[in-house]
Amino acid sequence: MNSERNFFLNRIKSVKYAAKGFWILITSEKSIIAQVIIGIIMTIIGFLMNISATEWLFQITAIAIVLVAESLNTAIEKMADFIHPDYNTKIGFIKDISAGAAFFAAIFAVIIGLIIYIPKFI
Ligand SMILES: Nc1ncnc2c1ncn2[C@@H]1O[C@H](COP(=O)(O)OP(=O)(O)OP(=O)(O)O)[C@@H](O)[C@H]1O
Numbered sequence: 001m002n003s004e005r006n007f008f009l010n011r012i013k014s015v016k017y018a019a020k021g022f023w024i025l026i027t028s029e030k031s032i033i034a035q036v037i038i039g040i041i042m043t044i045i046g047f048l049m050n051i052s053a054t055e056w057l058f059q060i061t062a063i064a065i066v067l068v069a070e071s072l073n074t075a076i077e078k079m080a081d082f083i084h085p086d087y088n089t090k091i092g093f094i095k096d097i098s099a100g101a102a103f104f105a106a107i108f109a110v111i112i113g114l115i116i117y118i119p120k121f122i
Pocket residue numbers: 030031077084085086087088089091092093095096099
């Protein structure tokens with residue numbers, strides 16, 4: 001009974017820490033703030049262009065994937081800076097790969113955006 005109670009208390013604590021990380025990301029990480037602003041702009045454009053429910057699903061998913069990838073990239077950058085603050089080619093390589101993952105997400109988000117919006121202008 002006690003361990004069950006601890007299980008739920010621990011889960012609540014985990015959500016608290018996750019919410020703290022979420023708040024840190026959206027208030028102090030410039031790359032995340034930039035992506036959040038792009039996400040908000042795309043959401044406004046979505047309303048203005050009256051996109052369909054399916055298009056909303058793809059657009060929201062694309063925004064979410066970009067934000068998740070960018071957030072994980074930020075975590076890896078912080079970890080790299082903590083482990084090895086000095087210049088190091090391997091750290092540079094790890095950071096490049098991590099940034100590449102975020103870029104991957106951004107490329108597909110742009111493709112999704114083009115598929116949704118190009119037909120509305122032709
Ligand atoms: N310690 C390092 N050693 C070698 N190369 C590094 C190092 N730190 C950064 N670099 C190179 O610089 C690039 C950008 O690094 P980083 O992402 O830390 O900087 P930034 O883009 O200015 O960071 P932020 O996202 O916080 O603005 C890396 O992808 C890597 O190529």
